[in-house]
Amino acid sequence: MSDAVTSDARNWLDKAAIDRSVGELRPDYRALLIVAEGLRPGPSDATSEARLAAAEATVRERVRRAEAGDGAPVAEHPHLVAWREAFRAFGAKPQRTRPSADALLRRADAGLPRVDRITDVYNAVSVAHVLPIGGEDLDRYAGPALLTRADGTEEFDTTAAGEPVVEHPAPGEVIWRDDAGVTCRRWNWRQCTRTRLTLDTTRAVFILDALGALDDRALTAAGDALCEGLTALAPDVALTTRLL
Known part of the structure; x- marks a missing residue:
């Protein structure tokens, strides 16, 4: 990819922000943003299938260990518990509108959804590393990303x-937004249709959400896994990151 494209990605990332109101709600929150340019979109394929299958196997092994008394149930993972607390703090009911990682993990043992090759890869990382991840089409953004209430x-x-x-x-709900409106409601619950990934997406931003129960080393490991997965889909992809 050209230096100009990477410069554009860096400029967009530098303008992304977290509003003070969110920091007051959860001072332990961090977001790892990854811009990927030169992606190769398409339907689910053998590459994305292998990553989903590995993530499902990881969850089944956790379930097996928990049932054998070696560890807590998957639903009681400290990071999921922290996210439910965060949802309650701004008035959401996590048993009805679950944090995205919680919703995915509840489906993993029976089988994760197969959506498209890019979405499949980030869903696999979300499940394996137990953190919410969203992916959106950067070309459909209007201005920078802002996490606010x-x-x-x-x-x-x-x-x-x-x-x-x-x-x-x-009112008071935590949202990601740009200059045109909300891009994701309830922090990481549901993405809008305007910026969602499609089979035409070649430039995307991925948002990895972490609370204090997931330390910076674990967050970095999840980001590295996502970058590795995206590179497997498109060996010439250009990746630019920022930790907020």
């Missing part, structure tokens, strides 16, 4: 009964 007037593009609709977050 909603005032309730922001627009969130989604679908209901197969039809496009615009919703609004609850």
Whole structure:
């Protein structure tokens, strides 16, 4: 990839921010942002399947050990517990709107969804490393990413009964947003349709969410695993990172 493209990615990352209101809510929160340029999108394939299968095997082994009395149940992982607490702190009910990693892990033993090769790779890392990860099409962003608390007037593009609709977050809800509206509701619960990954996505941003129960070394390891997975999909991918 050219230096100009990498410079654009760095400039966008440098403008990403976490609002003070979120820091006051959870001072232990960090976000690792990874911009990937030169991705090769497409349907799920053998490469992404192998990574999902390995992640599923990891979860099944954790379940087996827990059932044998060697460790806590997967649902009681300290990082998942911390995320449920964070959701409750801004008024969400995690038993109804689960943190994304929690929702994925509950499906892993029976089989993770197969979506597309890029989504499959980051879902596999999310499950294996027990942290929420979101992936979005950078070309569909309007300005930089901001994690903040909603005032309730922001627009969130989604679908209901197969039809496009615009919703609004609850006042005080933690949201990722850009200049056009909400890109992800309830911190990492649901992404909007406007910036979601598609089979045409070649430039994406991935957001890895960590609370204090997941230390910086573990967060870095998850980021390294995602970078390795994206490189397996596209050997010439350009990767730029920033820790917020």
